[in-house]
Amino acid sequence: MAMSDTGITRPAAQQAGMPMLHKIIFLVLLVFLAVLPFMVYPVFAMKLMCFALFAAAFNLLLGFGGLLSFGHAAFFGSASYVAAHAAKVWGLTPELAVLSGTVAAAILGLAIGALAIRRQGIYFAMVTLAFAQMVYFVALQAQFTGGEDGIQSVPRGDLFGLISLRDNVSLYFFVLAVTFGGVLMLYRIVHSPFGQVLKAIRENEPRAISLGYNVNRYKLMVFTLSATFAGLAGATKSQVFQLASLTDVHWTMSGEVVLMTLLGGMGTIFGPLVGAAIIVTMQNYLATFGAWVTVIQGVIFVIGVMLFREGIVGVIARWIKRPL
Amino acid sequence: MFELLGIPPQALLGQLLLGLINGSFYAVLSLGLAVIFGLLNIINFAHGALYMMGAFVAWMLLNYAGIGYWPALILAPLIVGVFGIVLERLMLSRLYHLDHLYGLLLTFGLALIIQGLFRNYYGISGLPYRIPDALSGGYNLGFMFLPKYRGWVVVASLVVCFGTWFMIEKTRLGAYLRAATENPVLVGAFGVNVPLMIMLTYGFGVALAGFAGVLAAPIYSVNPNMGADLIIVVFAVVVIGGMGSIMGAILTGYFLGLIEGLTRVFYPEGSAVVIFVIMAIVLLFKPEGLFGRAA
Numbered sequence: 001m002a003m004s005d006t007g008i009t010r011p012a013a014q015q016a017g018m019p020m021l022h023k024i025i026f027l028v029l030l031v032f033l034a035v036l037p038f039m040v041y042p043v044f045a046m047k048l049m050c051f052a053l054f055a056a057a058f059n060l061l062l063g064f065g066g067l068l069s070f071g072h073a074a075f076f077g078s079a080s081y082v083a084a085h086a087a088k089v090w091g092l093t094p095e096l097a098v099l100s101g102t103v104a105a106a107i108l109g110l111a112i113g114a115l116a117i118r119r120q121g122i123y124f125a126m127v128t129l130a131f132a133q134m135v136y137f138v139a140l141q142a143q144f145t146g147g148e149d150g151i152q153s154v155p156r157g158d159l160f161g162l163i164s165l166r167d168n169v170s171l172y173f174f175v176l177a178v179t180f181g182g183v184l185m186l187y188r189i190v191h192s193p194f195g196q197v198l199k200a201i202r203e204n205e206p207r208a209i210s211l212g213y214n215v216n217r218y219k220l221m222v223f224t225l226s227a228t229f230a231g232l233a234g235a236t237k238s239q240v241f242q243l244a245s246l247t248d249v250h251w252t253m254s255g256e257v258v259l260m261t262l263l264g265g266m267g268t269i270f271g272p273l274v275g276a277a278i279i280v281t282m283q284n285y286l287a288t289f290g291a292w293v294t295v296i297q298g299v300i301f302v303i304g305v306m307l308f309r310e311g312i313v314g315v316i317a318r319w320i321k322r323p324l
Numbered sequence: 325m326f327e328l329l330g331i332p333p334q335a336l337l338g339q340l341l342l343g344l345i346n347g348s349f350y351a352v353l354s355l356g357l358a359v360i361f362g363l364l365n366i367i368n369f370a371h372g373a374l375y376m377m378g379a380f381v382a383w384m385l386l387n388y389a390g391i392g393y394w395p396a397l398i399l400a401p402l403i404v405g406v407f408g409i410v411l412e413r414l415m416l417s418r419l420y421h422l423d424h425l426y427g428l429l430l431t432f433g434l435a436l437i438i439q440g441l442f443r444n445y446y447g448i449s450g451l452p453y454r455i456p457d458a459l460s461g462g463y464n465l466g467f468m469f470l471p472k473y474r475g476w477v478v479v480a481s482l483v484v485c486f487g488t489w490f491m492i493e494k495t496r497l498g499a500y501l502r503a504a505t506e507n508p509v510l511v512g513a514f515g516v517n518v519p520l521m522i523m524l525t526y527g528f529g530v531a532l533a534g535f536a537g538v539l540a541a542p543i544y545s546v547n548p549n550m551g552a553d554l555i556i557v558v559f560a561v562v563v564i565g566g567m568g569s570i571m572g573a574i575l576t577g578y579f580l581g582l583i584e585g586l587t588r589v590f591y592p593e594g595s596a597v598v599i600f601v602i603m604a605i606v607l608l609f610k611p612e613g614l615f616g617r618a619a
Contacts, residue, residue, distance in 0.1 A: 068425050068428070068429075070428075070432075115604055115607045115608065116607075118607050118608075118611040119563070119607065119611055121424060121425065122361075122365075122366070122367045122424055122425065122428060123563060125367070125425065125428055126367060126559040126560075126562065126563050127563055127603070127607065129556055129559060130556060130557075130559055130560040130563065130600050130603055131600060131603075131604075133553075133556045133557075133560075133600065134597050134600035134601075137596040137597050137600075138597065140596075141593060141596070251552075251556065255432060255436070258429065258432075262429065290443075290444070291440045291441075291443035291444045292440065292444060293440075294436050294437075294439065294440030294443070295436070295437050295440035295441055295444070297433075297436055297440075298433045298434065298435070298436030298437035298438075298440060299433070299437060300433075301429060301430070301432060301433025301436060302415065302430060302433040302434060302437070304429075304433075305419070305426050305429045305430040305433065306415060306418065306419075306430070309422075309426070
């Protein structure tokens with residue numbers, strides 16, 4: 001998806017690492033998140049952070065890799081199932097449960113990615129959607145996923161076997177560390193030489209090939225990385241809600257993460273976080289309206305595509321003439 | 325009676341018929357997607373929602389206006405087609421200069437809106453639609469029982485599919501259409517109104533979805549979610565066939581329906597995923613699709 005870089009490049013600041021503006025935003029965000037559980041219901045805040053990481057992981061693929069996956073629920077959901085299973089049946093500690101879920105998503109991402117990158121553009125989107133539906137059917141029929149019931153009442157356990165995560169506030173800080181760390185790692189990936197090659201491929205694939213880059217290897221790598229972080233988000237979410245269910249692998253979940261990224265601003269660092277915050281908050285307050293939530297999401301999709309393709313953060317970045 | 329691998333022939337033929345009926349819907353829907361894709365270069369994500377709308381329009385015509393199945397078979401696709409043309413004029417036509425993925429995102433949003441609205445007003449339990457009198461009952465073929473309506477679905481879908489194929493491949497209008505697929509600017513320079521053609525093509529493509537919806541109404545219950553899961557399978561069908569050829573889309577649809585039916589006989593647990601597995605195999609060995617052109 002062609003997104004020209006409208007921001008002013010500042011070589012000096014880039015050489016010194018993270019631009020000052022981004023440092024300030026991350027710091028403010030961290031302070032805000034540190035006091036958030038004392039202001040709102042911690043489980044809601046944790047859900048918000050998990051989806052923010054999910055959207056950021058998806059944005060790595062769409063915004064920076066230029067690949068539209070319509071099947072990211074497969075990674076989010078399968079990690080959620082594996083982590084829930086690991087904590088409940090294998091009795092693993094929370095960090096190991098989350099890790100096993102993430103590894104499962106990475107392997108699945110590698111397998112689906114290797115097939116999906118054989119097609120481009122619209123076909124790529126359809127292929128990822130179809131494979132995700134296959135994962136959904138497997139989750140529906142397999143023994144360990146619990147079919148329609150999902151995996152319920154997953155125990156929360158002790159971090160490293162030492163620190164109890166049974167109360168919401170201590171779990172909150174575990175989730176904060178995981179998701180914030182995940183977002184920072186994604187930031188690092190985007191601003192690495194690898195990230196620069198991705199941008200080159202996104203803007204002009206034939207040219208990247210002619211420069212000698214093995215484009216398919218880069219695509220597979222970014223797909224796997226994106227799936228891995230989506231899995232990290234899903235695995236963490238299963239520990240928060242103590243539940244892994246079919247909702248996590250359904251195509252509506254894949255659609256939601258596309259919507260979050262589109263609304264916040266694809267190809268921006270902070271856009272997916274903002275988009276996730278808005279959509280999750282909206283779902284929370286409109287939950288009583290039933291199917292109207294779907295209609296509203298559809299309307300946001302249509303408005304976003306027709307009038308607002310840069311997304312919220314994209315527009316702000318254009319106003320202040322700085323990449324965000 | 326002879327048995328094949330321990331499967332009674334009635335069960336085998338019954339599942340094959342069911343497969344052929346599913347295949348009929350795959351064929352009509354993937355044909356519509358292929359026609360739209362050929363000229364507009366977008367994948368119509370709302371195709372499943374418009375198929376559902378076709379079924380609902382037929383139900384509404386019957387219950388609110390007393391209009392029966394046969395007129396609905398013409399009217400419902402027309403109504404869905406006009407609705408599609410409105411969507412194309414108001415929204416899709418403004419996105420042609422952008423990356424084609426935006427068309428996919430837009431139609432996904434439209435699908436959510438349409439499905440959400442029908443869910444709000446009609447719930448998800450499904451509404452019954454009676455088989456028309458002329459097609460109720462069935463024939464005893466000696467080796468199996470063939471319900472008339474199911475036979476009719478297969479015949480009707482074959483007629484529509486091959487009619488569309490004939491129109492696109494063998495008539496003058498179809499020649500313009502194929503030319504515009506190759507080079508819209510040049511065809512425009514010859515005085516053909518290409519935007520009008522694009523609009524009508526989209527309308528025709530979604531009318532096919534509406535037609536499939538009316539056909540489906542008496543078989544499956546009329547349900548707001550009936551198109552959502554079906555369309556994902558149809559996407560896999562389209563990836564397997566490749567959208568380069570009209571005939572390819574039709575044949576792949578019927579073929580995969582039959583394969584799915586066979587799987588249901590020999591390995592029932594695999595029937596939900598067999599099409600996706602075939603898609604994976606095709607991606608490995610012939611990524612452009614069975615009938616696709618290398619892209």
